[in-house]
Structure formats: structure tokens, C-alpha cells
Amino acid sequence: MDGLDGSDAILQQEQQQQSLNPKDWIAVDPQNAWDLLHEERSLMTRLTTSCADLDDILGGGISCKQVTEIGGVPGIGKTQLGIQLAVNVQMPSYCGGLGGKAIYIDTEGSFMGERAQEIAEACAEDISEYKRFLHKDLQACQGEIQGKDVLQNIYFFRICSYTEQIALINYLEEFISDHKDVKIVIIDSVAFHFRQGFEDLALRTRILGEMALKLVKLAKMCNLAVVLLNQVTTRYMEGSFQLSFSLGDSWSRCCTNRIILYWNRNERYAYIDKSPYLRPAAAPYSVTARGIRNSAPHCKRSKLV
Amino acid sequence: MSQIQSDPSTHNNPRPAFMTPQKLLPVEKCSLGCPILDCCMGGGIPCNSITEIVAESGSGKTQLCLQLSLRAQLPPFLGGLSASSLYLYTEFPFPTRRLHQLSSALQCQYPQIFASNYDPCDNIFLQSVNTADQLLDIMPQIESFLENSKTRLPVRVIVIDSMAALFRAEFENTASDLIRRSSLFFKISGKLKEFAKRFNLVVLVTNxxxxxxxxxxxxxxxxxxxxxxxxxxxxxxxxxxxxxxxxCVNSRLFLSKDEYESGLVGVGESAFLSRETRRRLHVVFAPHLPDLSCEFVIRREGVVGVNR
Incomplete structure (x- = not known):
């Protein structure tokens, strides 16, 4: 596991930087920070979204070690993207996956087993196809991935209240230390239970802040991707109603990357709203029977059965 | 099938339990008794989920709710859940006559299931609700009704017809009222989703x-x-x-209706333009369904899809 060793190295360097001895502080070479950044960038593994256009603007896919927030109106495909990522993380790295397992935290009850199965089976087929393409002259590839195995590798939690949600987030670190092959944590959606009439908004902000901090730490320490799906809401700003992510600004500051999903005429688009490395860009995508895929341009959205 | 597992490292305090999505398969659904409608909805209205029907009045929302409440009583091999229903209604009067009409049609269709002395209407429990606050107030009663239902069939369906009527009157278009309103949405939906999960319910609401x-x-x-x-x-x-x-809802369906002039009926001076209503059911969004729609008609025996 190169990635893990690399992250340890970074952590050690960070610890050195934080040393209390003032000499160490002075001794830090400016070049070191550059090295650090450079190293981190080269180590940054990406997880494919199964939509090439979206991967392109994301620099290869959803980044590991970071928290990515994805928001959009109901029906735009947040849950579909969530399921797709939970499946894709299991693909071998030559297919754009991370060869790991997924934790899926469902707070809304929108995760449908049959839909996950459809996407998992399509993904298993794609991998077999790709393997056959790679090893044309070799005999039948070993270790054929099956749709049902893919489902087995998703640790699914259904959460029915915000207290359960907080308890689970607190427990994640322990769970992941027992299940080291987990490479992605998806929360669908992070907001639902926090919109049920919190009287004390300051308390809500504090709880959410702590939760976000834990997730940021988890992503970094355990070298995994954290994907938070969020709802959007209308907010009255400067004389008109505008769409914005729910849970407020202080929450959004905690997420490293933010992607907005929206309708542009009859096409679904994803827009990178915030990212430390990527420039703002938009790409079309579509939700097909097989999962998230490239949008077929200029043709009428096909009705899939 | 994998069982719900708790983490092996559990000590005394209970740990959140995970399962694999295979535990969620197959997704139980309640058929509407029409292959075309069921096909459009992937087999019926799913359990453990909130499904919403949006339509203007007179489009068939209530018809579908009544039909589902009756059909839920059928055994699983006939597409039902062997379950009774809790029907929360806001509009007066409750369409009792229509329910009886649909009920006797169902009895005629399945005489072997419904013995002559037993009326399917007895397995639909009615409760009128007037406001959103009232609905939230009776949630504990609903919970205990679901928990210790002494009914012949377990309650596996909750219908709320209609959600919009609960929010009709007492909310102004001010910022504070809008915030209060949306927090009520999330409270109600949070409770309904919790029940849906615990009791594996179909929750059908209209809007x-x-x-x-x-x-x-x-x-x-x-x-x-x-x-x-x-x-x-x-x-x-x-x-x-x-x-x-x-x-707050998991799936949304939309019923549309449009009137067409379908041609002249009769001859000479007594001829008149006949008008025909065309109705369609559309999947607006649903985590498990593609973009589908189908045409339907409302008949004496219920709502049925038509291929055209």
C-alpha cells in the first residue's frame, strides 16, 4: 500500500513541523512545503465517477483524503451518484477504482437495493469486458467480479435521527480501523435530520462543525474519500430567492471540494464550485439504466426501460 | 441473504449496526392491481419509502390511494402485503361510497380471498387530520397503533390525503412562517420515514x-x-x-389530465363534440425508477393503465 506509507510520511513531516523546539521551526526549509504539496498531489488518488466528462473536470475523479460535498435539487441524481461511487470504489485501480470497500450512510431512505444491484451488475460487466479486452490472448480471467459481491462490499447504515447520525460518525474511526479496506464514506444526505426544527441554531452549527472536522480528519488519516450529499434550499438574498446548499455557510467552509448538480435545459450538469486545485468548470452527465454515464449530446434524452 | 450484524468489537454499549444492501433485496412493493401502472412504477409502490402523488383535483389521487389501501390486503402472491392500512384524510367528506364501490369490485375479482361475511373496508382505519401540528401531535398514537395493532392484518400502509391541505391555512408568506413550515415538513417526514423503516411500511402522500x-x-x-x-x-x-x-419525499409521481375533442357524435343538428379526458401518470423522480410515464383511465372498478 504505497498510499498509506506516503500519508504516514506526510504526517511525520507535519509532526516535525509542529515540534515545540523553536530551532525546528526555523529549520523548516521553504522548499519543504513545496515538496509536501508536490508529494501530496502526486499521491492524490482519484475515484472515477463513470462519467468521463465529469472525471475530466475533476482531474480524474473524486479525490481521496478529502471531503467532497455534492448538492442539487431532488431528482438530479445525488443518490445515483452516491450509489455509483459506492460501487466504483471496488473496481481495480486500472479501471479507475480504489480496490476497496464502501460505507454508505443513508439518512433519507432513498437507497434502493434493486437500483444498487442494477448499477453493481453493470459495473461488474464493464470490468469483465475490460479485462477481456486487456488479456485477449490469455485464458478466462480469474476472479470475475459479480454484482452480488459488489453489494456485499457495501457497509450500509440506515440512520433515523440526528443523534444516531452523530453517534455513527463518532464510531466511524473505530469501525474503519477494524475494516481497513474501506476507501469511501458516503452520507446521503448529511442535512436531512438537521433540518427538523433545531431551536438552538448555534448548537446546530457547533454539532455540524464537529462532525465536519471528524470527517476531514478521517479522510486524511485513513486515506479515504468522504462524499457528503446535500440538499439545496431557496434562500432570500439581495431581493430575490436563490438556491443554496442547506445547513448554512459555516458548514460549507468545512468541505474541501464542492460540486453542484443542476439542470441545464434537458441535460444534467455538474459544476465544480469549490476546490483547492481545480478551476471552476461544468460538465454534462446523464443517469442511465447502467448508472452515471457521459451525456449523449444533441440527442433527445432517451427514455430508458 | 446476510443477516444484520453488529460489530464484533461491541462491548456493553450498543454500536450502530450495518448490513449489506443485499438485505434490502428484494424490495417489497404493493401492486396497484394493473400491470401497466405497476410496470411504470417498477412493480408497485415500494415499502420503506415515502411516495408522493402530485396532481390537481379530480385527477385520480384519492382513487389511487383508496385502491392501494384495498389492494394491500391481498396476499403477496396477488401483489399485496397481507396488510391493513391507516388512512389519514383532510378533505371532507371521506369518499365512503367510492371506497365501497372499489371494495365490492375487489371482492368480485377475488371471491376466494374475501369470504362473503368479510368486508375489505374493515381493514382500512380512518383518521381525519386538519393541520400539520395536529398530525405531529398524533404521531405517538400512530406509533402505538402500529406497534400493538390488534388488527386482523398488520398495518403496513399509511396514506395521507392530502399533505397540502394540512398546510393550507395557518401559514403566512413571511420568513419566520416559511421557516416554521419547512421545519414541520422535515419533522413529519422524519417521523414517517422512521415508521416506514421500523414497520416496513408503504407511505403514500398526496399533494x-x-x-x-x-x-x-x-x-x-x-x-x-x-x-x-x-x-x-x-x-x-x-x-x-x-x-x-x-x-422530504423519496419518490414523486405526477398525474396530468387533458381534455381533447375526440370528434362529432350523432348526426345532423343533434351532433355534438364529444370530449375525452386523457390522463397520464409520470415519474417525476424516484431513486429506483427511470423517466417513465403511462396513460390511464378511471373506471368503476378502479384506476387502470392503458396502452395507446
């Missing part, structure tokens, strides 16, 4: 539509779901209760 007013600069409402515009009776409409509520 009304509002006319979309074109302000002259084009319509700038937020598009939600598969339809770029919802049209019914020739008018552009949008679901009541707004974006916040749309976040």
Missing part, C-alpha cells in the same frame, strides 16, 4: 398543484425532476409546498 404564474420574464421556477414543465388541463402547474417538501 396539490399551484398554477405557475409567468411574470413576463419567463418562468424562473426551479426545475425538479424529469419533467421540464408540468402541464395539466392546459395550464402550467408546479407541486404545492415547494422545494423544502420535495426534499
Amino acid at each position: 396539490q398543484v399551484m398554477d405557475v404564474v409567468d411574470s413576463g420574464e419567463g418562468v424562473n421556477e426551479v426545475r425538479i425532476g424529469n419533467l421540464s414543465g408540468m402541464y395539466s388541463s392546459g395550464r402550467r402547474v408546479c407541486p404545492a409546498l415547494g422545494l423544502s417538501w420535495a426534499n
Whole structure:
């Protein structure tokens, strides 16, 4: 596991930087920070979204070690993207996956087993196809991935209240230390239970802040991707109603990357709203029977059965 | 099938339990008793989920709710859940006559299931609700009703007809009222989803539509779901209760109706233009369904899909 060793190295360097001895502080070479950044960038593994256009603007896919927030109106495909990522993380790295397992935290009850199965089976087929393409002259590839195995590798939690949600987030670190092959944590959606009439908004902000901090730490320490799906809401700003992510600004500051999903005429688009490395860009995508895929341009959205 | 497992490292305090999605398969669904409608909805209305039907009045929302409540009583091999229903209604009077009509049609269809001395209407429990606060207040009673139902069949269906009516009166268009309203949405939906999960319920709610007013600069409402515009009776409409509520349901269906002049009937001076209503069911959004729609008609024996 190169990635893990690399992250340890970074952590050690960070610890050195934080040393209390003032000499160490002075001794830090400016070049070191550059090295650090450079190293981190080269180590940054990406997880494919199964939509090439979206991967392109994301620099290869959803980044590991970071928290990515994805928001959009109901029906735009947040849950579909969530399921797709939970499946894709299991693909071998030559297919754009991370060869790991997924934790899926469902707070809304929108995760449908049959839909996950459809996407998992399509993904298993794609991998077999790709393997056959790679090893044309070799005999039948070993270790054929099956749709049902893919489902087995998703640790699914259904959460029915915000207290359960907080308890689970607190427990994640322990769970992941027992299940080291987990490479992605998806929360669908992070907001639902926090919109049920919190009287004390300051308390809500504090709880959410702590939760976000834990997730940021988890992503970094355990070298995994954290994907938070969020709802959007209308907010009255400067004389008109505008769409914005729910849970407020202080929450959004905690997420490293933010992607907005929206309708542009009859096409679904994803827009990178915030990212430390990527420039703002938009790409079309579509939700097909097989999962998230490239949008077929200029043709009428096909009705899939 | 994998069982729900608790983490092996559990000591004394209970740990959140995970399962694999295979535990969620197959997704139990309640058939509407029509292959065309069922096909459009992937086999029926799913359990452990909130499904919303949006339509203007007279489109068939209540018809579908009544039909589901009756059909749920059928055994699983006939597409039902062997379950009774809790029907929360807001509009007076409750359509008792129509329910009896549908009930006797169902009895005729399955005489072997319904013995002559037993009326399917006895397995539909009615409760009138007037306001959203009242609905929230009776949630504990609903919970205990679901928990210790002494009913012949377990309660596996909750219908709320209609959600929009609960929010009709007492909310002003001020910021504080809108916040109070949306927090009520999330409280109600949170409770319903909790029940849906615990008791594996079908939750079916209805919602009304509002006319979309074109302000002259084009319509700038937020598009939600598969339809770029919802049209019914020739008018552009949008679901009541707004974006916040749309976040609270898992699936949304839209029923549209449109009148056509289908041609001249009769001869000579007594001829008149006959008008025909065409109704369609559209999947607006659903985590498990593609963008589908189908045409349907409302008959004496219930709502049925038609291939055209």
C-alpha cells in the first residue's frame, strides 16, 4: 500500500513541523512545503465517477483524503451518484477504482437495493469486458467480479435521527480501523435530520462543525474519500430567492471540494464550485439504466426501460 | 441473504449496526392491481419509502390511494402485503361510497380471498387530520397503533390525503412562517420515514398543484425532476409546498389530465363534440425508477393503465 506509507510520511513531516523546539521551526526549509504539496498531489488518488466528462473536470475523479460535498435539487441524481461511487470504489485501480470497500450512510431512505444491484451488475460487466479486452490472448480471467459481491462490499447504515447520525460518525474511526479496506464514506444526505426544527441554531452549527472536522480528519488519516450529499434550499438574498446548499455557510467552509448538480435545459450538469486545485468548470452527465454515464449530446434524452 | 450484524468489537454499549444492501433485496412493493401502472412504477409502490402523488383535483389521487389501501390486503402472491392500512384524510367528506364501490369490485375479482361475511373496508382505519401540528401531535398514537395493532392484518400502509391541505391555512408568506413550515415538513417526514423503516411500511402522500404564474420574464421556477414543465388541463402547474417538501419525499409521481375533442357524435343538428379526458401518470423522480410515464383511465372498478 504505497498510499498509506506516503500519508504516514506526510504526517511525520507535519509532526516535525509542529515540534515545540523553536530551532525546528526555523529549520523548516521553504522548499519543504513545496515538496509536501508536490508529494501530496502526486499521491492524490482519484475515484472515477463513470462519467468521463465529469472525471475530466475533476482531474480524474473524486479525490481521496478529502471531503467532497455534492448538492442539487431532488431528482438530479445525488443518490445515483452516491450509489455509483459506492460501487466504483471496488473496481481495480486500472479501471479507475480504489480496490476497496464502501460505507454508505443513508439518512433519507432513498437507497434502493434493486437500483444498487442494477448499477453493481453493470459495473461488474464493464470490468469483465475490460479485462477481456486487456488479456485477449490469455485464458478466462480469474476472479470475475459479480454484482452480488459488489453489494456485499457495501457497509450500509440506515440512520433515523440526528443523534444516531452523530453517534455513527463518532464510531466511524473505530469501525474503519477494524475494516481497513474501506476507501469511501458516503452520507446521503448529511442535512436531512438537521433540518427538523433545531431551536438552538448555534448548537446546530457547533454539532455540524464537529462532525465536519471528524470527517476531514478521517479522510486524511485513513486515506479515504468522504462524499457528503446535500440538499439545496431557496434562500432570500439581495431581493430575490436563490438556491443554496442547506445547513448554512459555516458548514460549507468545512468541505474541501464542492460540486453542484443542476439542470441545464434537458441535460444534467455538474459544476465544480469549490476546490483547492481545480478551476471552476461544468460538465454534462446523464443517469442511465447502467448508472452515471457521459451525456449523449444533441440527442433527445432517451427514455430508458 | 446476510443477516444484520453488529460489530464484533461491541462491548456493553450498543454500536450502530450495518448490513449489506443485499438485505434490502428484494424490495417489497404493493401492486396497484394493473400491470401497466405497476410496470411504470417498477412493480408497485415500494415499502420503506415515502411516495408522493402530485396532481390537481379530480385527477385520480384519492382513487389511487383508496385502491392501494384495498389492494394491500391481498396476499403477496396477488401483489399485496397481507396488510391493513391507516388512512389519514383532510378533505371532507371521506369518499365512503367510492371506497365501497372499489371494495365490492375487489371482492368480485377475488371471491376466494374475501369470504362473503368479510368486508375489505374493515381493514382500512380512518383518521381525519386538519393541520400539520395536529398530525405531529398524533404521531405517538400512530406509533402505538402500529406497534400493538390488534388488527386482523398488520398495518403496513399509511396514506395521507392530502399533505397540502394540512398546510393550507395557518401559514403566512413571511420568513419566520416559511421557516416554521419547512421545519414541520422535515419533522413529519422524519417521523414517517422512521415508521416506514421500523414497520416496513408503504407511505403514500398526496399533494396539490399551484398554477405557475409567468411574470413576463419567463418562468424562473426551479426545475425538479424529469419533467421540464408540468402541464395539466392546459395550464402550467408546479407541486404545492415547494422545494423544502420535495426534499422530504423519496419518490414523486405526477398525474396530468387533458381534455381533447375526440370528434362529432350523432348526426345532423343533434351532433355534438364529444370530449375525452386523457390522463397520464409520470415519474417525476424516484431513486429506483427511470423517466417513465403511462396513460390511464378511471373506471368503476378502479384506476387502470392503458396502452395507446
